[in-house]
Amino acid sequence: MRRIYFDHSATTPVLPEVVEAMLPCFTQYFGNASEPHLPGREAKKLLEASRETVARAIGAHSEEIIFTSGGTESDNLALKGVAEALSKKGNHIITSSIEHPAIGNTCKYLQRRGFEITYVPVDKYAIVDPDHVAAAITDRTI
Structure with missing residues (x-):
């Protein structure tokens, strides 16, 4: 086979x-x-x-160009880097509940550091509705 x-x-x-x-x-x-x-x-x-x-x-x-050891390190570097760089503009991050653990765990870390995390729902096909993302955006969203 x-x-x-x-x-x-x-x-x-x-x-x-x-x-x-x-x-x-x-x-x-x-x-x-x-x-x-x-x-x-x-x-x-x-x-x-x-x-x-x-x-x-x-x-x-x-x-x-930054080389990393893999996807998890890249996700961490990107998410933490953007959050830190834009923290004066806002502290609100939008994600979904089905993200890779590298994103989910980094969001939990950022939440402990004072960031507000909004988890938008997904449908039965694991698709995020763009309208839910738009509705979650605030003036503090980065």
């Missing part, structure tokens, strides 16, 4: 071309890019070249 994988939003199989391109990183350039020793400097050089490549591909500056 042929197996069908339905969780591509969490992780995906790696294309053989990508594995081949990454092999030197696993065997040759595996140093900690934050360390000053030779393997670290080599890894940092490769990391910075990758950052430049990504920046060029999306029309950004390399200093705008």
Whole structure:
């Protein structure tokens, strides 16, 4: 029986071309890019070249590119960063009850820090009604 994988939003199989391109990183350039020793400097050089490549591909500056360890870290960084940066404008965040735990737990953390969190409902198909989002917006929503 042929197996069908339905969780591509969490992780995906790696294309053989990508594995081949990454092999030197696993065997040759595996140093900690934050360390000053030779393997670290080599890894940092490769990391910075990758950052430049990504920046060029999306029309950004390399200093705008942040690599994280995965989705949870990215969610935390984005949500906490925006909340902190806009905290003078407002402290109200709108989300839903079906968000990934990375979002839900970060919202709970922000709530303990004084942010107001509104959870909009979803329908039986797990769809958020845009009208519910619009109704939840206040002058403190960020």
